[in-house]
Amino acid sequence: MKGLEGIKVIDLTSYVAAPASPRILGEMGATVYKIEPATGDEYRTNAPGFGMKKTDIDDPSFDFASMNKIFVSINLKSEEGHELIEKMLADADILITSFRDKALVKLGLDWESVHERHPHLVWAQMRGYGEYGPDKNTKGFDATAYAARGGWFACLPQAGEHYQPINWPAAMGDWNASLALTAGVLAALARKDRTGEGDKVTVTLHHAALWPMQMMLGGTQFGDKWPKSRYNVTCPTNNTYQTKDGVWFIICYGSYDIFYDHTMRTIGLDDMVGNERYNKNAEINDGSGRNEEVVRIMEKQFLTKTWAEWEPIFKANEIPYEKLYLPEDILADEEVYASDILRKVHYDAFGEKAIPTSPIRLDSMGDPVLHKSRPIGYDTAEVMHEYGYSDEDIQRMDGDSVTCYHGPDLPDSVFEPSYGPRSKRD
Incomplete structure (x- = not known):
């Protein structure tokens, strides 16, 4: 057995912070089912906002958070869609979501409901803000809950007459928060292995933002001032x-x-x-x-x-x-390729593009084998067959309770795995 082989993860997430965690688990060997609505994860539309390009087939920006996944489209509001997700939860080890509390309660996918039906399941949620404060129901994004509320925008520029907030690389806080969520999930998985019972894991973008700000917050309480000039460092x-x-x-x-x-x-x-x-x-x-x-x-x-x-x-x-x-210096740095920090992945539409790999390495896995994302619902029919649905069932449910892929055949390049220098090939 290598890494997390045999562990099944249900990914009910969107955008970056939450889906990046299942991607990490997938690189560790887990089987990850990404569940999307018929319209898909909104993050699929975001490439231009990151200064990147995409096609209907090649989308490096979406791959950042959704490599190494199986793509299933389910209408969670439909009765038969709910039955399908219940079968998948019964068979899974981990559920990761970024849905807000009210939506989870309506769908019967909140912690209390899921734990009652599936006590074995690790349930994890990425939130914008904490569960108990005045903003517990507020939608939170990397730029708002992390960079703005966490002090990064306002505190890190050089102080002086030309002060302006820093330019923030999109989703930078999301990636950092995803590591915290992954750590919590793995801790809960270890407890589940010992007790048979799942646990609730929560991580917030706001909290993840302030964890690395400890020196700044500590110094401020003793009279230090931010933002500051590099001439006024302590x-x-x-x-x-x-x-x-x-x-x-x-x-x-x-x-x-x-x-x-x-x-x-x-x-x-x-x-x-x-x-x-x-x-x-x-x-x-x-x-x-x-x-x-x-x-x-x-x-x-x-x-x-x-x-x-x-x-x-x-x-x-x-x-x-x-x-x-x-x-440009980073992309030309020998160190990032020798240590498989960045991996050059081929795209038919764009040539080779460098993709960051997860910073976590397991010796049993070696460098992770990367698999590109696929279109909405590409694997729906195959997964439904695995859970006992007939061709007739799938045809009847398609377009209502589920969405199956009916687009053109994908080129072989979509399915070609990417290996690192120390990947362990089967």
Whole structure:
């Protein structure tokens, strides 16, 4: 057995944060059934909004959250559609949804109802906001519940007269939240394995946004201010600087007092070594402006050499550093392909496009084998056969309780798996 082979997941989700979690589980070997209405997941229409292109067959943007899935279209409001989903839930291990509470109650798919009928089932929900606050019924998206309410838009730009909110890569918070949901699902799955009983898992975009904001929120309670200028950072040895030839980079020594002398000696500021005006982190942040003085001294020094001159100095002295990468730099980075962080996947319409893989690796699985998404309802008939429906049943229900695919034959490229350098092929 490899990874999660044999585990069945029912995916009642849309957009990114929730469906990305089943994609991760699928890369771990689980069988994932993506349930869509006849009109499909609205996310299927979003490629242009991400600066991408799509066709009816090739859609890299939809693949981001929906690779490694089986595509079934069910009208959950119909009696026979409800009967089909009930059969699938009885046979599944995990249900993941992004539906809001009122819709779940109407469909009989809320936690309490599902747990009563299927006590073995792990039930997981991605929410915009928490279950108990004033916004518990508010629709939440990555840009609203995560980036705006979580402080990212307003707090991370450079402070100053030209302040504007940051540009936010679409769904960035969704991907981060999906990892939290996956962790919760796997914990509940472990409990189910020991007790036979499913558990309820909830993750909110709002909560996931604030989890990585702990240092900012903590510092604010002690007088630190955000947004801020890079000249007013509290730790000058953990800051961005620019070289003589215009390359931006960061050095990352958060333990200022410990590494102050080593940093100053390494970058050629010997007169700063042991300087009691500047070598204590708490003292330079006493409101006197000494933190900014240190930044400007270091900035002036870094402007004396090119990146080609500074990088070997950093390496020789084990200074933690990194150049600030643009998307074009990332896509050309040997590291991302050697470690299967990005995978080049072929699309007939667009050629090779780099797709991020899940950041989780199981040795039993190796690098995940990726399978592209397919059209709405492409697998409906096949799945219904698996659950005992006859051809006559399927024909009768098609167009009402379910939607089956009746489009043109798909090219072989849609079904060709993508392998990483350490994928384990059967």
